[in-house]
Amino acid sequence: xxxxxxxLRIAGxxxxxxxxVVTNDDLTKLYETSDEWxxxxxxxxxxxxxxxxxTAIDLGERAAKNAIKKAGMTPDDIDLIIAASxxxxxxxxxxxxxxxxxxxxxxxxxxxxxxxxxxLIYGLSIAKGMIASGMYKNILIVATDNNSKLLDWTDRGxxxxxxxxxxxxxxxxxxxGEDDIIAIDIKSDGNYDHxxxxxxxxxxxxxxxxxxxxxxxxxxxxxxxxxFVAKILPKYVEDLLxxxxxxxxxxxxxxxxxxxxxxxxxxxxxxxxxxxxxxTNIKYYGNxxxxxxxxxxxxxxxxxxxxxxxxxxLCGFGAGMTWGGAIIRLRDGIC
Ligand code: UT7
Numbered sequence: 435x436x437x438x439x440x441x442l443r444i445a446g447x448x449x450x451x452x453x454x455v456v457t458n459d460d461l462t463k464l465y466e467t468s469d470e471w472x473x474x475x476x477x478x479x480x481x482x483x484x485x486x487x488x489t490a491i492d493l494g495e496r497a498a499k500n501a502i503k504k505a506g507m508t509p510d511d512i513d514l515i516i517a518a519s520x521x522x523x524x525x526x527x528x529x530x531x532x533x534x535x536x537x538x539x540x541x542x543x544x545x546x547x548x549x550x551x552x553x554l555i556y557g558l559s560i561a562k563g564m565i566a567s568g569m570y571k572n573i574l575i576v577a578t579d580n581n582s583k584l585l586d587w588t589d590r591g592x593x594x595x596x597x598x599x600x601x602x603x604x605x606x607x608x609x610x611g612e613d614d615i616i617a618i619d620i621k622s623d624g625n626y627d628h629x630x631x632x633x634x635x636x637x638x639x640x641x642x643x644x645x646x647x648x649x650x651x652x653x654x655x656x657x658x659x660x661x662f663v664a665k666i667l668p669k670y671v672e673d674l675l676x677x678x679x680x681x682x683x684x685x686x687x688x689x690x691x692x693x694x695x696x697x698x699x700x701x702x703x704x705x706x707x708x709x710x711x712x713x714t715n716i717k718y719y720g721n722x723x724x725x726x727x728x729x730x731x732x733x734x735x736x737x738x739x740x741x742x743x744x745x746x747x748l749c750g751f752g753a754g755m756t757w758g759g760a761i762i763r764l765r766d767g768i769c
Contacts, residue, residue: 439566441613444762445507446604447769448500449732450493451482451597451719458594465590472594477695481597481720483582489523493600494578495535497728501602502536504769507572509536512604514570515544516560518553518577520723520752521584521652522546525634532576550630551691551752552620553577553724554601555760559618561605568607576602577724584632586651595656595694597720601728614765616745617678620758621670626662630654630753663697663751668704671749674759675705682707685761687740691750692716692726701749713740723752735769742766 457480458469472478484493494517502509517529524531529544549556557575564570578600585593608614633648675681682705690698695716702712713734722729727748734740744764751757 440568441608441611442562442565442605442615443608444603444614444765444768445606446501446503446505447602447728447732447735448497448504449599449601449725449729450496450500451599451729452484452488452493454483454485455480456483461594464587467590467594475696476595477714477716478594478720479717482599484580484598490519490521490578490580490598490600491523491528491531491535493580493598494528494532494576494602497578497600497602498532498536498574498576501604502574504767505604505606507604509538510540511572512536512538512574513542514564514573515542516547516557516573516575517544518547518549518557518575518724520550520553520579521581521632523580523583528578549620549752549756550754551693551721551723551726552750552756552758553752554727555618555748555750555758556620556756558603558605558615558760559620559758562615562618565605565607572604572606574602574604576600577728579723579725581652581723584650584652586653591656592652592654595721596652597722599719599722599725599729601725601732603728612763614763616761616763617674618760619674620756622754622756624754626755628655629658629662629755632753660694660697662755664700667697667749667751667757668701670757671701671747671759672704674761675747678761680761684745685711685747686744687711687713687734687746689713689727689730689734689746689748691752692719692730693721693751726750732769735764740764742768
């Protein structure tokens with residue numbers, strides 16, 4: 435253990451999305467809906483979905499390799515893997531699957547964080563503690579989801595919202611004493627668990643009384659989620675800034691969870707941020723759960739919409755209910 439807390443540097447970021455595009459118009463083949471209905475309520479025009487044998491593990495592998503390369507490292511430099519997955523294709527550790535895919539030549543700890551769409555912020559928070567204590571040096575956080583495999587494609591109120599994708603961050607010890615995480619906070623309230631659920635009920639032993647088995651599909655009360663988040667998130671983000679001794683003027687970019695453009699706008703209005711400071715790509719990817727923040731960040735940098743040597747506010751929420759925020763420094767060379 436270190437005598438003093440070690441600061442963290444964000445060394446590399448990366449993302450990956452499937453090639454297959456499914457538009458709002460395509461969804462009209464599944465149920466009665468329209469591009470106008472979906473776009474006006476969510477800001478989504480299309481989403482990327484895995485197809486055939488492709489899964490969140492493939493997406494996570496690609497995002498992780500991109501982030502490791504940007505960090506100027508090789509997979510063998512990673513000494514801890516944290517995987518955040520909302521819709522894992524393998525419940526017994528997506529992190530271990532990523533370890534295998536990266537071909538890391540030694541055993542390293544790998545585990546999953548189940549915090550739904552807030553998973554990236556939860557992962558970053560855990561990584562901060564691990565770096566600060568000196569326990570690990572180079573940590574890979576991979577947020578990857580294939581929601582489309584766990585959606586009920588007859589439920590038009592839920593399935594319109596989600597897409598698949600992955601984002602990854604490599605964090606390491608900062609040698610110059612500057613911590614790239616200016617503030618970070620995570621929260622949950624299990625009393626709102628009924629708003630979004632994904633049961634993995636399994637079946638009782640045939641020798642005992644049988645319980646009801648619910649299908650393993652994402653179930654969401656969209657209106658309830660909207661009301662809950664619109665009530666808590668704008669004030670929460672405002673308080674995060676205040677408690678860090680900052681104002682919205684100190685923030686160059688807000689990179690929110692891409693869940694619904696109207697929720698993003700509610701936070702933007704509360705903070706009084708101009709539109710060009712808010713990074714959104716929901717129109718093209720829908721809600722990619724835990725992956726949505728790192729995809730927006732990495733793609734924003736790649737496309738030049740997010741300039742480096744800047745400060746970004748990340749905020750998100752998800753099933754549980756969970757929520758969280760982080761204020762981070764984006765240094766040159768991370769993407
Ligand atoms: O990270 C995950 C977080 N989740 C969220 O952020 C979800 C937040 N919530 C939302 O984004 C919105 O609630 C939705 C976009 C999911 C739904 O919008 P809404 O305005 O809340 O619709 P609703 O579920 O209250 O349904 C209103 C009406 C209903 O018809 P009636 O009962 O009023 O006749 C629905 O049957 O719209 C109907 N409807 C649709 N119509 C056309 C529901 N889905 C559709 C659809 N196309 N896809």
